[in-house]
Amino acid sequence: MTGVLVIEDDDRIRLALLLALEDEGYRVRGAGTAEEGLLMQRREPADNVLVDLMLPGLDGFECIRRLRRDDDVPIVVVSARDDTHDIVAALEAGADDYVVKPVAIKELSARLRALRRRARATHDPVQVLTFGRLEISPDAGEVRRAGRPVPVTRTEFRLLCELAEHAGRVLSRQQLLQRVWGYDTGDERLVDVHVGRLRQKIEDDPGNPRHLVTLRGLGYKLTR
Amino acid sequence: MTGVLVIEDDDRIRLALLLALEDEGYRVRGAGTAEEGLLMQRREPADNVLVDLMLPGLDGFECIRRLRRDDDVPIVVVSARDDTHDIVAALEAGADDYVVKPVAIKELSARLRALRRRARATHDPVQVLTFGRLEISPDAGEVRRAGRPVPVTRTEFRLLCELAEHAGRVLSRQQLLQRVWGYDTGDERLVDVHVGRLRQKIEDDPGNPRHLVTLRGLGYKLTR
DNA sequence: GGTTGTATGACAGTTGCGTGACAAAACCGT
DNA sequence: ACGGTTTTGTCACGCAACTGTCATACAACC
Secondary structure (H helix, E strand, O other), rough: OOOEEOOOOOOHHHHHHHHHHHHHOOOOEEEEOOHHHHHHHOOOOOOEEEEEEOOOOHHHHHHHHHHHHHHOOOOOEOOOOOOHHHHHHHHOOOOOEEEEEOOOOOOOHHHHHHHHHHHHHHHHOOEEEEEEEEEEEEEEOOEOOOOOEOOOOOHHHHHHHHHHHHHOOOEEEHHHHHHHHHOOOOOHHHHHHHHHHHHHHHHOOOOOOOEEEEEEOOOOEEEO | OOOEEEOOHHHHHHHHHHHHHHOOOOOOEEEOOOHHHHHHHHHHHOOOOEEOOOOOOOOOHHHHHHHHHOOOOOOOEOOOOOHHHHHHHHHHHOOOOOOOOOOOOOHHHHHHHHHHHHHHHHHHHHHHEOOOOEEOOOOOOEEEEEEEOOOOOHHHHHHHHHHOOOOOOOOOOHHHHHHHHHHOOOHHHHHHHHHHHHHHHHHOOOOOOOOOEEOOEEEEEEEO
């Protein structure tokens, strides 16, 4: 799910935008001032930023410039003013798009998508799931323990990814058989064996597993 | 100087746009129909395409889709209609921006710049991809190892570029077959053979590949 | 202490990969 | 069009790694 940060001082409009975007399936958060927004973006970057031009304190143009300095996040200006001069200035400052209020939420959403399509191509970030000092990159097909690559086999890798994807939740042997092996039926012991082998590789003390733990009678889970 | 292609059937508007853009410093060319525009873009790609939605014959949406299929060129829709439905549809079809006629040329120009900034971020750095002492120039069609040119065949080159473009990620044989050969189906061993040949040329010790590595059961990836 | 559920080591069959050989196809200069 | 050269795809073989099964040992629960 993609996150959107809305920087807008008018509480009513901000709330309306946030609700509408949430409805469109975005993870949302809002800020009432540029300063607050910049801080939030620095702390926990969203995938898109919507920013109003008229903000108290630091104005929208400056806000855009600073966002742009830190980050390559796609920025959309949402402003009441439709003056060409403002539009040009905002785009020059580093904004990617400029829409005039009031804006149809469907249009905004489509513009955000179009923008992310472009932005994604740049970064293509490789996802990394972290469990303590254990790192799993499903894309890279790589597992690391304390930064060192751990050679795992395909089945072990799939199993680990499956567990990682549902981190913290128990998965029964049946579920694992189904998802990793595609078996509808089969010997559940098979899972045990592979879990064991995986532990040898990823746990510091395979006898006392910290991450890949057994829940007697239920199955296995991966914890942080 | 950057080139802009304007696809617009109304002669007066097209001419006005072309003149105005030329004035802004763009190298311009125009097309009166989608078919003509597609042909021109294929023959000599412009850096931006402006397209009207209402075109005789192939309509704007289809035109966008076809442009997008060939190419990653930034596309801006310039339309008289400001209906949300049209905007969303155009963006979904692959357009990057949508402006409503009449449009201030300064705004249009700023939007084009903003768009190119994004597009460039994705494309320009692709000029030389470096993996240790291995350099790949997709544009120049050249591969170098420790500064020395390495003669690779076309297929090897495509394969290498495909892997380089997704550096650090595993690509399955299926994916490679699809992307390099365009096969939807076929013998996956074909990939092995070419990977092997490529290794002979680009790896210091082809037996222990450092860059073009195998992930048993998953595929291949190129690492730094 | 008995029962149930889990860990693990060994093993044989299987799979996946690298490679060299070869023929077909594409390419290229004449 | 022709002949030589390079490139491409197919195949078969061998090796190494992986997989699933089983038997046994161990731990948890009642």
